[in-house]
Amino acid sequence: MEIYLRRVALPSTPNMSPIRLITLNQLIIDNKKLGEGEFGAVYAAKLMFEENSDKKFPAAVKVINPTTNLRHNIEFVRDY
Numbered sequence: 001m002e003i004y005l006r007r008v009a010l011p012s013t014p015n016m017s018p019i020r021l022i023t024l025n026q027l028i029i030d031n032k033k034l035g036e037g038e039f040g041a042v043y044a045a046k047l048m049f050e051e052n053s054d055k056k057f058p059a060a061v062k063v064i065n066p067t068t069n070l071r072h073n074i075e076f077v078r079d080y
């Protein structure tokens with residue numbers, strides 16, 4: 001599974017932050033849905049920059065809807 005990490009920019013500024021790959025072990029995904037978009041649901045989460053680190057940072061995780069077709073998923077990741 002590939003997880004893409006990107007810092008969320010202010011809405012008024014272009015998001016120029018690089019995409020970074022992390023592993024699932026660096027995330028604790030809460031059972032709290034924050035919202036939903038066309039491509040999938042967004043959940044509250046905690047992010048660790050190193051596995052099992054005591055430092056946990058609040059994050060929002062978008063889980064891409066598996067029913068969305070592959071072309072759309074590729075477009076989503078490219079444009080994100």
Ligand SMILES: Nc1ncnc2c1ncn2[C@@H]1O[C@H](COP(=O)(O)OP(=O)(O)OP(=O)(O)O)[C@@H](O)[C@H]1O
Nearest residue numbers: 008034035036037038039040041042059060062076
């Ligand atoms: N960082 C965040 N913090 C809190 N809530 C968030 C965050 N990101 C997204 N959400 C919630 O999830 C909802 C969907 O966000 P998302 O970014 O997926 O929207 P979208 O761009 O319309 O989706 P899509 O690209 O799939 O059409 C938002 O309307 C908001 O309620």
